[in-house]
Amino acid sequence: MYALPAELRHALTEELEFHREHDLAASAAELTARYHRPIDRPALRSATDVAAYAAVRMPATFAAVRFALAQAAVVAPGFGPRTHLDVGGGTGAAVWAAADCWPGLGEVTVLERDRAAAGLGRALAARSAHPAVRQAAWRQADLAKDITTEPADLVTVSYVLGELPEAARLPLIRRLAGRAGMLAVVEPGSPDGFARVLAVRDLLVELGMNIAAPCPHDGACPLAAGDWCHFAARLPRESLHRRLKAGSLGFEDEKFSYVVATSAPVTPPGARVLRHPRTRKGLVTLTLCGDGVSDQNVSKRDGELYRVARDTAWGDAWPPV
Numbered sequence: 001m002y003a004l005p006a007e008l009r010h011a012l013t014e015e016l017e018f019h020r021e022h023d024l025a026a027s028a029a030e031l032t033a034r035y036h037r038p039i040d041r042p043a044l045r046s047a048t049d050v051a052a053y054a055a056v057r058m059p060a061t062f063a064a065v066r067f068a069l070a071q072a073a074v075v076a077p078g079f080g081p082r083t084h085l086d087v088g089g090g091t092g093a094a095v096w097a098a099a100d101c102w103p104g105l106g107e108v109t110v111l112e113r114d115r116a117a118a119g120l121g122r123a124l125a126a127r128s129a130h131p132a133v134r135q136a137a138w139r140q141a142d143l144a145k146d147i148t149t150e151p152a153d154l155v156t157v158s159y160v161l162g163e164l165p166e167a168a169r170l171p172l173i174r175r176l177a178g179r180a181g182m183l184a185v186v187e188p189g190s191p192d193g194f195a196r197v198l199a200v201r202d203l204l205v206e207l208g209m210n211i212a213a214p215c216p217h218d219g220a221c222p223l224a225a226g227d228w229c230h231f232a233a234r235l236p237r238e239s240l241h242r243r244l245k246a247g248s249l250g251f252e253d254e255k256f257s258y259v260v261a262t263s264a265p266v267t268p269p270g271a272r273v274l275r276h277p278r279t280r281k282g283l284v285t286l287t288l289c290g291d292g293v294s295d296q297n298v299s300k301r302d303g304e305l306y307r308v309a310r311d312t313a314w315g316d317a318w319p320p321v
């Protein structure tokens with residue numbers, strides 16, 4: 001379960017009090033509808049939209065980015081970023097996720113076009129216990145145009161590519177890749193989101209970067225045409241979040257596709273678990289992506305490996321690193 005840091009939860013509660021719950025609920029419903037259609041104009045169109053985004057989407061995008069960074073950290077254990085550039089940062093989910101994963105971060109820059117999103121992001125970040133999050137520099141930038149950025153140890157682009165004109169997506173990644181020690185791109189877990197991630201992955205390999213996660217190699221993706229890969233991060237739903245989503249469950253599973261690449265070599269795992277492991281009495285079946293995609297049965301007779309397999313989850317490296 002990837003829960004928002006406590007200071008962020010408290011900061012969100014305070015910021016959301018400036019809005020009427022009825023308006024937030026209407027904006028949250030409208031945002032869900034907008035995100036289910038191809039986005040041809042900004043999805044965030046008012047301060048209420050931005051607040052609704054922070055209430056119902058930011059916990060989920062935080063969880064997805066945190067999950068992706070955790071998997072990358074496993075295969076790049078020596079990576080300890082000092083500088084972080086968050087591109088299309090919105091209300092700052094990836095800033096909080098990166099600082100949670102790598103507390104040694106010292107300098108954070110966020111690029112964002114929307115003033116209301118940056119304003120709320122800055123107000124939330126001001127309540128962080130982490131100095132680099134509190135002091136993050138929020139810069140206004142249009143990613144569809146040429147942007148100039150300083151090199152950064154870590155660059156995140158989370159839930160952004162799908163909002164950019166198609167012709168602007170890969171040129172942006174190309175510009176960022178040459179200036180990133182690690183580049184993490186996260187997109188919604190849908191066939192379209194996966195297609196964007198796969199195109200990014202192909203480009204990063206062509207540019208000579210090393211794939212850290214989720215793929216255990218830099219070779220061609222072994223999934224059959226029409227198949228796609230995604231992962232899920234579980235997050236708690238606070239009471240306002242539950243009411244705005246008109247849901248009764250105390251948690252939700254955020255589905256996402258992602259790729260993380262590094263400029264320095266990594267030690268990839270043998271394989272990645274591509275689906276929920278299936279468990280029967282004395283047997284765990286793992287669907288693995290390695291040289292190809294295949295199922296591996298691990299039975300009680302395998303002793304320690306069986307105990308490890310029972311604790312292994314969808315999205316984990318296999319065997320555990």
Ligand SMILES: C[S@@+](CC[C@H](N)C(=O)[O-])C[C@H]1O[C@@H](n2cnc3c(N)ncnc32)[C@H](O)[C@@H]1O
Nearest residue numbers: 061088089090093113114142143144158159163
């Ligand atoms: C779905 S939100 C994601 C926000 C954040 N990265 C996250 O993971 O929660 C997409 C963000 O991209 C920003 N965005 C969209 N197009 C942009 C552009 N051309 N230039 C800069 N930011 C843009 C939007 O304003 C919005 O904040």
